[in-house]
Amino acid sequence: MVIKAFGGDGGSEFAADYIQSIGIYAGKEVDSITINGKKHGGGGGGDAGTLILSSDEYISEITIRSGARIDKLMLTTNKGRTIGGGGGGGGETVLKGIRVVAIGGKSGSRVDKLRITYVEDYKPSTLIEKRGRFIIGFTPQGTVLKEYTESTSNTSDSYENITSTMLSQQYNASVEAEYYAKVSFATEIKYETTQLTTVKRELSTQLVNQQSKEITIAQGMVGVLLLNGSVMQGSDGVYWMFPNSVLSYAVIAVTDYQNVLDHYDLTGELSTQMPELLKYKTEKNDYVFYQKAPLR
Structure with missing residues (x-):
């Protein structure tokens, strides 16, 4: 930059x-x-x-x-x-x-x-998949899922969760600028920098005191955050994504793993709550992916 x-x-x-x-x-x-x-x-x-x-x-x-x-x-x-x-x-x-x-x-x-x-010398990302299905977060049994009920805060929650999953990956300046553009057009984030740590902080600030309801996840259940999104690949080969649907908050039985097959898992860890997913767990576009047919 x-x-x-x-x-x-x-x-x-x-x-x-x-x-x-x-x-x-x-x-x-x-x-x-x-x-x-x-x-x-x-x-x-x-x-x-x-x-x-x-x-x-x-x-x-x-x-x-x-x-x-x-x-x-x-x-x-x-x-x-x-x-x-x-x-x-x-x-x-x-x-x-x-x-x-x-x-x-x-x-x-x-x-x-x-x-x-x-x-400088900006190189745009390439669209890899226009409409994939994503798990962007989960809430284990015995803990509390916070569901934002207004559309603006729902969108901010989507990007806050996605940004959290991106922090462990290095992205070039072109990708950071593209991702910031998606966030900026979809939310009311205040510009400071395009750095992901700053973006996450600003999104978290937006969510403070926003209208929400809390759902305690019962034993044998798990809360999952689901949405559709597009998969992109930066000029350096690194993959990233952005949402193109509203965020859905769902509470499902840990045995109902079929509901999240054919989904990318941005957390990479939903199988810790739904062990049967391990039979379907693979990798696609550098993300954990639960394919429809079991691997073994």
């Missing part, structure tokens, strides 16, 4: 934010930039365009001219859409083959500085 600053030291600081929408007003310089609805800068200049990004769209190319201020800013997405404007002052920098994660900076009557966080 690269953080690069352009421009001078005037104006007041504004914090970096993950880009979901961005607009520019410019004349001879960049007068203002609006990121996710928050305007930074003055009231001059003409409308140089707005980008509202889709979940699979990102800024892949930047042309910027800067000196004491930001003289010109041009942004292009991976979908080929371009906005921007400004004058010919300052020195020019062109960034290509990138994935912009966040933009912050300083502003007053103009945009004085931009601080851009991006993945």
Whole structure:
């Protein structure tokens, strides 16, 4: 991950934010930039365009001219859409083959500085399986399952559990940026960094005091968290996934192992609660997988 600053030291600081929408007003310089609805800068200049990004769209190319201020800013997405404007002052920098994660900076009557966080030499992941079935967590007998009842907290709980299972694996900057994009578009997570430990902490914070109900898991039962999701493979060969359905909270008998066959197990350990699963336990795309036909 690269953080690069352009421009001078005037104006007041504004914090970096993950880009979901961005607009520019410019004349001879960049007068203002609006990121996710928050305007930074003055009231001059003409409308140089707005980008509202889709979940699979990102800024892949930047042309910027800067000196004491930001003289010109041009942004292009991976979908080929371009906005921007400004004058010919300052020195020019062109960034290509990138994935912009966040933009912050300083502003007053103009945009004085931009601080851009991006993945250099970005390489997108490959879709391996569009709709797999996943176990992302379980609650053993005699303990308490917390079920979030509102859709927003349900989604945050999905990503919090998935992120927890990812912490033991190393991912490159391209994958971290892609995964953060999925989290950001699906939840109200506050941007700090794309590091998984930070993402998990922010998701856990979102869940504090959210409406939920508690279910005590009876003897002979197990609570499981189930959803559908897509399997991706990063450019370095490492697999990861993201959800594409709501999270289902289920309580099933430990003998009803058939209910979780043909599922990936992100925890890798549900068979400790349902021993019969050991007969079906294999590996698929580097995840534990319970196939339908027994191995032995």
